[in-house]
Amino acid sequence: xxxxxxxxxxxxxxxxxxxxxxxxxxxxxxxxxxxxxxxxxxxxxxxxxxxxxxxxxxxxxxxxxxxxxxxxxxxxxxxxxxxxxxxxxxxxxxxxxxxxxxxxxxxxxxxxxxxxxxxxxxxxxxxxxxxxxxxxxxxxxxxxxxxxxxxxxxxxxxxxxxxxxxxxxxxxxxxxxxxxxxxxxxxxxxxxxxxxxxxxxxxxxxxxxxxxxxxxxxxxxxxxxxxxxxxxxxxxxxxxxxxxxxxxxxxxxxxxxxxxxxxxxxxxxxxxxxxxxxxxxxxxxxxxxxxxxxxxxxxxxxxxxxxxxxxxxxxxxxxxxxxxxxxxxxxxxxxxxxxxxxxxxxxxxxxxxxxxxxxxxxxxxxxxxxxxxxxxxxxxxxxxxxxxxxxxxxxxxxxxxxxxxxxxxxxxxxxxxxxxxxxxxxxxxxxxxxxxxxx
Amino acid sequence: xxxxxxxxxxxxxxxxxxxxxxxxxxxxxxxxxxxxxxxxxxxxxxxxxxxxxxxxxxxxxxxxxxxxxxxxxxxxxxxxxxxxxxxxxxxxxxxxxxxxxxxxxxxxxxxxxxxxxxxxxxxxxxxxxxxxxxxxxxxxxxxxxxxxxxxxxxxxxxxxxxxxxxxxxxxxxxxxxxxxxxxxxxxxxxxxxxxxxxxxxxxxxxxxxxxxxxxxxxxxxxxxxxxxxxxxxxxxxxxxxxxxxxxxxxxxxxxxxxxxxxxxxxxxxxxxxxxxxxxxxxxxxxxxxxxxxxxxxxxxxxxxxxxxxxxxxxxxxxxxxxxxxxxxxxxxxxxxxx
Numbered sequence: 009x010x011x012x013x014x015x016x017x018x019x020x021x022x023x024x025x026x027x028x029x030x031x032x033x034x035x036x037x038x039x040x041x042x043x044x045x046x047x048x049x050x051x052x053x054x055x056x057x058x059x060x061x062x063x064x065x066x067x068x069x070x071x072x073x074x075x076x077x078x079x080x081x082x083x084x085x086x087x088x089x090x091x092x093x094x095x096x097x098x099x100x101x102x103x104x105x106x107x108x109x110x111x112x113x114x115x116x117x118x119x120x121x122x123x124x125x126x127x128x129x130x131x132x133x134x135x136x137x138x139x140x141x142x143x144x145x146x147x148x149x150x151x152x153x154x155x156x157x158x159x160x161x162x163x164x165x166x167x168x169x170x171x172x173x174x175x176x177x178x179x180x181x182x183x184x185x186x187x188x189x190x191x192x193x194x195x196x197x198x199x200x201x202x203x204x205x206x207x208x209x210x211x212x213x214x215x216x217x218x219x220x221x222x223x224x225x226x227x228x229x230x231x232x233x234x235x236x237x238x239x240x241x242x243x244x245x246x247x248x249x250x251x252x253x254x255x256x257x258x259x260x261x262x263x264x265x266x267x268x269x270x271x272x273x274x275x276x277x278x279x280x281x282x283x284x285x286x287x288x289x290x291x292x293x294x295x296x297x298x299x300x301x302x303x304x305x306x307x308x309x310x311x312x313x314x315x316x317x318x319x320x321x322x323x324x325x326x327x328x329x330x331x332x333x334x335x336x337x338x339x340x341x342x343x344x345x346x347x348x349x350x351x352x353x354x355x356x357x358x359x360x361x362x363x364x365x366x367x368x369x370x371x372x373x374x375x376x377x378x379x380x381x382x383x384x385x386x387x388x389x390x391x392x393x394x395x396x397x398x399x400x401x402x403x404x405x406x407x408x409x410x411x412x413x414x415x416x417x418x419x420x421x422x423x424x425x426x427x428x429x430x431x432x433x434x435x436x437x438x439x440x441x442x443x444x445x446x447x
Numbered sequence: 448x449x450x451x452x453x454x455x456x457x458x459x460x461x462x463x464x465x466x467x468x469x470x471x472x473x474x475x476x477x478x479x480x481x482x483x484x485x486x487x488x489x490x491x492x493x494x495x496x497x498x499x500x501x502x503x504x505x506x507x508x509x510x511x512x513x514x515x516x517x518x519x520x521x522x523x524x525x526x527x528x529x530x531x532x533x534x535x536x537x538x539x540x541x542x543x544x545x546x547x548x549x550x551x552x553x554x555x556x557x558x559x560x561x562x563x564x565x566x567x568x569x570x571x572x573x574x575x576x577x578x579x580x581x582x583x584x585x586x587x588x589x590x591x592x593x594x595x596x597x598x599x600x601x602x603x604x605x606x607x608x609x610x611x612x613x614x615x616x617x618x619x620x621x622x623x624x625x626x627x628x629x630x631x632x633x634x635x636x637x638x639x640x641x642x643x644x645x646x647x648x649x650x651x652x653x654x655x656x657x658x659x660x661x662x663x664x665x666x667x668x669x670x671x672x673x674x675x676x677x678x679x680x681x682x683x684x685x686x687x688x689x690x691x692x693x694x695x696x697x698x699x700x701x702x703x704x705x706x707x708x709x710x711x712x713x714x715x716x717x718x719x720x721x722x723x724x725x726x727x728x729x730x731x732x733x734x735x736x737x738x739x740x741x742x743x744x745x746x747x748x749x750x751x752x753x754x755x756x757x758x759x760x761x762x763x764x765x766x767x768x769x770x771x772x773x774x775x776x777x778x779x780x781x782x783x784x785x
Binding site: 063064076077078079080087088089161165167189301302303304306314391394396400404407408409410 | 530531534535538554555558559560579580588589590591592597598602603605606607609610616617618619620621622629630633634635636637677678
């Protein structure tokens with residue numbers, strides 16, 4: 009029989025916080041944390057004190073007052089009587105618009121360039137290399153300003169389209185006009201459309217009164233309005249695509265059972281396109297062409313040259329980085345893969361499309377996310393060409409007219425933070441789903 | 448050791464935070480230079496000449512203040528500011544005063560905590576168009592594309608004007624006057640709008656000024672004047688009375704040519720009080736007796752400054768109009784030196 013003796017109980021002494029390695033790391037961490045919090049508290053206190061000294065209060069009440077200024081590009085209804093908050097929303101939507109357009113264009117262009125850089129054709133790969141080096145080694149602001157200058161200086165003014173023998177002509181059956189104020193393209197419209205429905209109606213707003221009583225819908229009703237026509241078309245299109253997928257499944261089944269695959273292409277095209285065309289015909293679809301009336305072109309969609317300059321420059325610039333990412337991703341796939349594919353008799357194009365890119369995609373995707381984030385944040389350079397993004401409305405004119413630097417800049421940072429975090433969380437979720445599952 | 452360094456840094460930072468309370472006059476004297484915010488370049492009002500020396504109607508106010516306070520009209524750092532950066536520059540203490548086509552409004556005075564010390568130019572917003580556009584009135588501008596300098600009162604006036612006249616327009620927001628000029632000349636906008644004086648200055652800098660015309664409508668009141676921060680009344684008084692001194696000098700016939708003569712004493716007690724031969728107005732401001740003599744000597748009185756920079760003999764060719772002395776039917780009026 010052995011007797012168990014408790015190990016001698018050490019009493020806790022204060023010096024152990026410093027000399028006992030079990031506690032030391034914790035002590036250091038707590039001290040660092042306290043120091044950090046003290047620093048932060050001092051900064052905040054300093055700001056509050058200085059604001060008070062300058063006689064300024066910290067308040068967001070100005071956001072609900074009329075902004076008093078107009079914005080040229082607005083995706084939702086807005087006038088100079090709308091609030092500063094609404095001006096900020098208009099700006100946010102403009103930021104998102106250019107970011108989305110930029111991300112799509114940059115990805116398409118970047119993938120093509122990345123593949124071209126690996127081309128065995130000396131000329132092609134050198135040209136792609138020159139493009140990449142030229143674009144990414146010059147600050148994006150300069151590209152934006154340069155594109156804008158080209159638009160303004162070299163494109164014809166609207167008045168040059170006038171007269172019997174105009175100096176400038178429209179393109180594509182007189183439906184597209186490229187001017188130094190932007191590009192006018194035809195706008196899809198519906199002769200007997202279903203109208204719009206307002207979202208987030210506020211009963212207090214004036215615009216909604218007649219609508220709620222069954223009358224006409226004013227533009228100013230609701231937070232924003234959704235086009236029913238668009239939803240109908242999207243629904244029909246999705247239904248068509250779903251049917252086509254069922255058809256493909258059926259073809260797979262038949263192929264598995266009999267070894268012969270029925271032709272799916274024509275059926276699929278028919279179920280996707282025919283119903284959509286029928287809906288378009290029912291809604292009375294037509295294209296509204298821009299026409300020169302008064303000072304400017306009227307009708308159609310006006311893509312302002314600020315939007316085009318920003319969009320082009322951001323996409324061309326980011327595409328150079330994406331091209332490098334794509335090239336690195338493709339090179340990361342072992343050579344054996346393409347050799348094996350070639351041994352199976354696949355052609356170059358098919359090897360790239362079916363074997364290399366699907367695997368490379370997993371390598372490409374994570375750095376691609378950070379390029380999308382960069383592009384979105386770089387869109388704040390819009391102010392250089394007067395594009396009214398959120399930095400231009402909330403962080404520009406609102407800041408200036410109200411003099412609330414602290415509040416507007418904090419809000420602005422919050423907006424970009426939320427946009428960036430949303431993009432990266434969506435992209436990361438997609439990446440997790442597609443990443444190689446290792447067990 | 449580390450702790451003491453950290454605490455030391457905190458103390459220094461704390462001291463730095465409280466050090467900015469000293470008066471602007473002491474700061475300027477200690478620095479030996481006046482920091483004066485001006486526009487980024489508007490011919491006639493504030494623009495550097497071929498030798499890089501700043502000249503103009505607004506610049507003259509800066510130089511007069513520097514001469515009164517420091518005794519040297521060249522002891523000025525000119526800080527170019529845009530419509531967007533000007534208020535931040537003044538509020539943060541980057542500049543001591545702003546002499547930059549800035550409109551005196553309620554919110555700027557009260558909410559932004561600035562002190563407008565007076566009006567040196569009574570202006571109003573106008574429109575400039577190319578003659579070839581065939582427009583003779585601002586009422587015909589429905590649907591036009593308008594270049595505006597962003598962050599200015601003109602932006603708000605423009606929105607109000609078109610709204611109240613039930614007209615539509617397409618705003619093209621632009622940061623500086625130079626960019627506005629470039630876009631307007633390239634035809635990216637139909638009309639350029641800003642204060643009428645600014646339009647005249649911009650037009651004067653064009654290659655063919657005669658191809659452009661300023662429309663007759665003036666759609667707003669734009670009293671332009673120098674301003675300082677709220678809270679330092681002594682500094683505000685100095686800038687205010689230098690400006691008033693230049694205005695009174697014109698009214699009383701004191702010019703850069705005869706100021707030395709008049710400073711020996713005259714029969715007019717007000718001139719004597721201004722020029723320091725009687726009373727001690729300069730000391731009340733915290734300056735010496737000759738403060739206004741130096742200020743007037745730089746470029747003369749208000750009328751001389753006007754004629755030399757923006758008057759009818761200059762490319763801008765602005766007439767005195769509202770900016771004539773009150774004795775000649777204008778609005779320029781200084782309180783008495785008493």
